[in-house]
Amino acid sequence: MDIDIYSAPFPHCDERVLHAPGECEHCDHYETLQHVRVNNGIPFSGEGGSPDEKFRPREVIDCWGGNRAKPKEDSDG
Numbered sequence: 571m572d573i574d575i576y577s578a579p580f581p582h583c584d585e586r587v588l589h590a591p592g593e594c595e596h597c598d599h600y601e602t603l604q605h606v607r608v609n610n611g612i613p614f615s616g617e618g619g620s621p622d623e624k625f626r627p628r629e630v631i632d633c634w635g636g637n638r639a640k641p642k643e644d645s646d647g
Contacts (some may be wrong), residue, residue, distance in 0.1 A: 583636035586622035591613040594639035615639075 571618040582588075582596065591604050593614070598604075603629040606612070615631070616639070622631055631637050 571643040584622055584631060584632050586620075586625070587615045587631065587637045588620075589616065589639045593641070596640055598642070 588600065588603060588607065591598060591601070593616075604614075607614060615622055615630075615637075616628065622637075
């Protein structure tokens, strides 16, 4: 049985952007892909040396709001 690892649309404009668990509510929909990065020692976006930074510097990536981490909003408010 195949497991659908894409439970949400790509979280960011740049498909190489993937934030660490708990850092971004969009990326947290990609738990399987986050585990792959952890298990293989691949840095998450913003940690330095991540796949998205191989093509552009962090400053350029973060210029696009759609690539920035979106923290989960508190439901207590």
